[in-house]
Amino acid sequence: xxxxxxxxxxxxxxxxxxxxxxxxHRAAILLSISQGxxxxxxFLFSEDCLNTLKAMRIIGADIKIENGLLKIRGxxxxxxxxxxSFIYSGNSGTLxxxxxxxxxxxxxxxxxxxxxxxxxxxxxxxxKPIRMMGGDIKSIYNxxxxxxVVRGKxxxxxxxxxxxxxAQVKSCIMLASILAEGKTExxxxxKTRDHTERMLKYLGYNIDVNNNIIKMECKGSLYSxxxxxxxxxxxxxxxxxxxxxxxxxxxxxxxxxxxxxRTGYLDVLKDMGADIxxxxxxNLNNEESADIRIKSSRLKSVxxxxxxxxxxxxxxxxxxxxxxxxxxxxxxxxxxxLRKKESDRIKTxxxxxxxxxxxxxxxxxxxxxxxxxxxxTKRKVFFNSFxxxxxxxxxxxxxxxxxxxxxxxxxxxxxxxPEFFKVMSSIGADIRIK
Numbered sequence: 001x002x003x004x005x006x007x008x009x010x011x012x013x014x015x016x017x018x019x020x021x022x023x024x025h026r027a028a029i030l031l032s033i034s035q036g037x038x039x040x041x042x043f044l045f046s047e048d049c050l051n052t053l054k055a056m057r058i059i060g061a062d063i064k065i066e067n068g069l070l071k072i073r074g075x076x077x078x079x080x081x082x083x084x085s086f087i088y089s090g091n092s093g094t095l096x097x098x099x100x101x102x103x104x105x106x107x108x109x110x111x112x113x114x115x116x117x118x119x120x121x122x123x124x125x126x127x128k129p130i131r132m133m134g135g136d137i138k139s140i141y142n143x144x145x146x147x148x149v150v151r152g153k154x155x156x157x158x159x160x161x162x163x164x165x166x167a168q169v170k171s172c173i174m175l176a177s178i179l180a181e182g183k184t185e186x187x188x189x190x191k192t193r194d195h196t197e198r199m200l201k202y203l204g205y206n207i208d209v210n211n212n213i214i215k216m217e218c219k220g221s222l223y224s225x226x227x228x229x230x231x232x233x234x235x236x237x238x239x240x241x242x243x244x245x246x247x248x249x250x251x252x253x254x255x256x257x258x259x260x261x262r263t264g265y266l267d268v269l270k271d272m273g274a275d276i277x278x279x280x281x282x283n284l285n286n287e288e289s290a291d292i293r294i295k296s297s298r299l300k301s302v303x304x305x306x307x308x309x310x311x312x313x314x315x316x317x318x319x320x321x322x323x324x325x326x327x328x329x330x331x332x333x334x335x336x337x338l339r340k341k342e343s344d345r346i347k348t349x350x351x352x353x354x355x356x357x358x359x360x361x362x363x364x365x366x367x368x369x370x371x372x373x374x375x376x377t378k379r380k381v382f383f384n385s386f387x388x389x390x391x392x393x394x395x396x397x398x399x400x401x402x403x404x405x406x407x408x409x410x411x412x413x414x415x416x417x418p419e420f421f422k423v424m425s426s427i428g429a430d431i432r433i434k
Contacts, residue, residue, distance in 0.1 A: 001409070001410050001411045001433055001434070002406055002407060002408050002409070002410060002433070002434040003392065003396045003405075003406065003407045003410045003413075003421075003431065003432075003433065003434075004399070004404060004405070004406045004431070004432050004433075004434050005396050005397070005398075005399030005400060005404070005405050005424075005429060005430060005431045006399055006403065006404045006430040006431075007399065007400065007401065007402065007403050007404070007430070008242075008246050008399075008400045008428065008429045008430045008431075009246050009247035009248050009249065009400075010246070010247070010248050010249060010428055011242060011243050011246045011249035011250075011251060011427045011428045011429060012249065012250060012251065012427060012428060013251050013252075013426055013427035013428070014251065014252040014253075014254065015251075015252075015253065015254065015423065015426065015427075016042075016231055016253070016254045016255055017231030017232055017235055017236055017239075017253060017256065017419070017423065018042065018044045018045070018046075018231065018232060018235070018417070018418075018419050019042040019043050019044040019229030019230070019231065019232060020044065020195075020229055020230055020231065020232040020233060020234075020257045021044050021046065021048060021049060021094075021232055021234065021235075021416050022094065022167075022193060022195050022262075023195050023199070023227075023229050023230070023257070023287065024040075024043050024044040024046075024049045024052075024229055025048070025049060025052050025092075025094045025095060025098065026098075026171070026195050026196055026199050027040050027043065027070075027199065027227050027229065028040075028043075028049065028052045028053055028056055028063075028070075028072070029052065029056060029098060029099070029102065029175070030196075030199055030200065030203055030222060031061075031072040031074055031203075031224055031227070032056035032059065032061035032063070032072055032074055032075060033059075033061075033074055033075065033102070033178070033222060034074035034203055034222035034223060034224040035074060035221065035222065035223050035224060036073075036074060036223060036224035037071065037072065037073045037074070037224055038071075038072055038074075038224035038225055038226050038227065039069055039070065039071050039072075039226045039227075040069070040070035040071075040072065040226070040227045040228075040229065041069060041070075041226075041227070041228045041229065042228060042229045042230075042231070043070040043229060044229070044232060044416075045065075045418075046414060046415055046416050046417065046418055047090055047091070047414050047415045047418075048090060048091060048092035048094070048095065048415045048416060051088060051089060051090045051092060051095055052092070052095045052099075053070075054088070055087050055089075055095065055099055056072075058083065058085050058087060059075060059083060059102075059103075059106065060075035060083075061073065061074060061075050062075070072224070074222070074224050083106060083107075083108035083110070084108050084109045084110070085108070085110055085111075086110070086111045086112075086113070087099060087103075087110055087111070087112045087113075088113060088114070089112060089113065089114040089118060089146075090114055090115055090118070090415065091114065091115050091117055091118050091342060091389075091412070091415045092114070092118065092415070093118060093121055093168060094168055096112055096114055096118060096123070096146060096148070097123070097125075097126050097168040097169065097171070097172045098168065098171050098172055098175055099112060100112060100123075100126055100130065100137060100148060100150055100172060101126065101130065101171070101172035101173060101174070101175035101176040102175040102176065102178075102179070103150045103152060104130050104133070104135035104136075104137060104150055104152060104153065104155060104176050104179075105135075105152060105153070105154075105155045105176055105178070105179025105180060106152040106179065107152040108151075108152050109149070109150070109151045109152075110149070110150045110151075110152075111140075111147055111148070111149055112146060112147065112148045112149075112150065113146050113147035113148070114146055117342050117343070117387060117388075118146065118342075119145055119146050119147065120145055121145065121146075121340060121341075121342075122144055122145065122340055123139060123144055123145055123146055123148060124139070124144035125163075125164055125166060125169050126168075126169055126172045127139065127144070127148075129158065129160050129169070129172070129173050129176075130172070130173075130176060132158050132160070133155045133156055133157070133158050133173075133176055133177075133180060134153055134154060134155050134156050134180075135150070135153055135155055135176065136150065136151040136152075136153050137149070137150045137151075154180075154181070155176055155177075155179060155180035155181070155218075156180050156181050156182050156218075157177055157180050157181065157182035157183045157184035157185075157216075157218045158173070158184055158185075159184075159185045159187075160173060160184070160185070160186050160187070161187045161189075162186065162187060162188050162189055163189075164337075165188070165189060165190040165192050165310045165337075166192060167192040167193040167194070167195070167196070167261075170186055170188065170192060170196070170214070171195075171196040173186055174186070174196055174197070174200065174207075174214070174216065175196075177216055177218045178205075178218070178219070178220065178222070179218075179219070180218040180219065181218055181219060182218050183215065183216070183217055183218060184214075184215070184216050184218060185213065185214065185215050185216075186213070186214040187212065187213055187214075188212040188213075188214075189212070190212070190307055190310050191211070191212055191261060191307075191310070192261060192310055193259065193261040193262055194209065194259070194261055195259070195287070197209050197214060198259075198286045198287055199227075199285075199286065200216070200222070201286060202225060202227075202285050202286040203222045203223055203224070203225060204221065204222060204223040204225075205220045205221070205222055206220045207220075225285070226285075227285050228284055228285060230255050230256060230257040230258070230284055230287060230288075230289035231253065231254070231255050231256040231257060231289070232256075232257065232416075232417070233256050233257040233258070233259070233262050233263070234262070234314050234315065234390075234416070235416065235417040235419075235420070236253050236256050236292070237265055237314075237315045237318050238318060238393045238394065238397065238417070238420065239251065239253060239423060239424070239427070240253070240269070240274075240276070240292070240294050241318050241321065241322055241394070241397050242397050242400055242424060242427075242429060243294045243295070243296065243427070244269070244274050244275075244294065244295075244296065244297045244299070244322065245296075245322070245325060245397060245400045245401055246296060246400050246429070247296055248296060249294075249295065249296045249427075250293070250294070250295045250296070251293070251294055251427055252279070252291060252292065252293045252294075253291065253292045253294070254291050255282075255284075255289045255290075255291065256289060256290055256291070256292055257287060257288070257289055258278070258281055258288040258289055258290035259287055259288060260288075260311075261310075261311055262311065263311065264308045264309075264310075264311025264312035264315070265311075265312040265315035265318070265319060266278075266292075267308065267311075268302060268304060268308070268312060268319060269319075269322070271302050272297075272299040272300055272301070272302050272322065272323075272326055273297055273298060273299050273300050274294070274297040274299065275294065275295040275296070275297045276292065276293070276294050277292070277293040277294075278290050278291075278292060279291035279292065279293055298327075299322060299323075299325060299326035299327070299371075300326055300327045300328055301323060301326050301327060301328030301329050301330040301369075301371055302323075302326075302330055303330070303331045303332075303333075304316075304319070304330070304331070304332045304333070304335075304366075305331075305332070305333040305334040305366070306334060309334045309335050309337075313335065313337055313338065314390060315390075316332065316335055316338060316345065316349075317345055317349055317388075317390045317391050317394035317395075318390070318393075318394045318397075319332070320332070320349045320353065320360075320367065320369060320394070321353075321394045321395060321397055321398060323369045323371055324353055324356060324358045324360075324369055324371055324372075324373075324374070324398075325371060325372060325401060326371040326372070327371055327372060328371055329368060329369065329370045329371065330368070330369045330371065331366070331367075331368050331369075332363075332366040332367050332368075332369075333363065333365055333366040334365055334366065335365055335366045336364065336365040336366075338366075341388070341390075342386075342387065342388040342389065342390070342391075342412070343386040343387065343388040343391060345388065345390075345391065346362055346363070346366065346367060347362065348384070348386045348388060348391050349367060349391070350362045350367060351384065351386075352383045352384065352391065352395045353369065355381050355382060355383055356374050356381055356398060356402070357373070357374040357375050358370065358371075358373050358374055359373040377401050377402045377403065378402075378403055379402060379403055380402070380403055380404040380405070380406065381398060381399075381402050381404070381405050381406075382405075382406050382407075382408065383395040383396075383398070383405065383406070383407045383408065384407070384408050384409070385407050385408060385409045385410050385412055387409060387412050388412060389412040389413045389414075389415050389416045389417065390416075392407050392409075392410040392412055392413050393413060393417065393420055395407055396410075396431070399430075399431075400429065406434070410433075421433060
């Protein structure tokens with residue numbers, strides 16, 4: 001499946017987006033080990049999250065989907081029986097890393113694996129703390145990657161200093177701690193997305209968060225509560241980017257997640273001169289959401305590095321594309337984690353920028369992009385998705401400015417934002433699937 005977008009303008013609309021992927025994963029996992037029943041509204045039914053639902057059914061959760069509403073009857077952690085199973089994580093690093101933490105404390109044996117891309121992503125970062133907790137977990141090929149074998153053991157809480165900024169690693173430890181004895185303390189070098197902490201507290205778990213220090217009692221109880229998931233802020237980024245690039249455009253996205261650990265790219269876009277207004281901020285089951293108004297904008301270059309990187313790591317492919325249409329030279333540093341995503345995003349971004357004739361250079365931990373260095377936009381450009389959903393969506397937006405853009409092999413978009421085509425069409429973009 002290829003995406004084709006032709007030059008577009010006058011993008012207009014007011015709409016909601018499907019639920020945030022990070023929160024959808026966590027709602028499925030935590031409600032499945034809670035006491036009682038709950039309903040989840042605006043759950044993201046993408047491939048990644050559907051694989052999470054399958055995994056939670058394996059450990060005994062009663063999960064139903066009725067008229068777009070997710071209903072979960074939790075299998076209280078104390079009642080989970082001996083299980084031996086294979087668990088497929090698809091392309092989802094979130095599912096693989098979080099489920100390994102949970103399964104480490106469940107009696108049984110599990111083989112966790114993913115697609116070719118996921119099987120090459122680093123998993124030693126979760127193997128280390130789980131072993132410190134007394135867990136039996138190993139990489140089958142001893143290369144720090146999946147497939148991973150987990151055999152449930154009696155776990156104990158730990159004091160752990162994070163050596164890589166990762167919400168997935170942090171969440172893995174917290175999920176293992178729910179089934180462990182004692183207490184767990186986690187110390188972050190940099191604040192990462194905090195959806196797990198927020199949801200644990202919302203579901204009644206005894207957890208204390210003070211800046212970058214997390215303290216939690218092990219073997220606490222979780223109580224099911226209904227959850228409404230705000231729109232996915234990472235998916236919103238691509239719609240925002242399209243509106244910025246298109247002439248005479250203005251859109252409003254309603255009820256988007258507005259968690260401060262996820263809004264770094266909005267701060268950067270404002271620094272670049274984007275016309276973005278936060279209309280209203282609300283609290284929704286211990287998460288903030290907001291309405292966002294976006295208008296067509298002329299952009300300027302920026303320098304991006306330091307603490308903000310962890311708040312926008314998933315949006316850097318989009319920022320790179322927008323930087324190619326900005327005045328001046330953008331420099332991105334401190335983003336070495338991009339090399340360990342669904343693709344080596346530094347390499348794949350630079351490769352695709354060069355298809356636009358953009359002067360762009362690869363750094364070990366980032367890139368340099370000379371904006372507006374292409375020769376002309378009155379032509380068709382071809383891009384490769386490299387089977388990476390964020391690369392596919394980001395570079396499709398170049399077609400809004402060029403006469404036409406075609407991105408090859410875009411089925412990967414279904415892992416996170418299957419509504420991408422529908423939403424872009426609804427606001428007036430000339431987009432089709434080939």
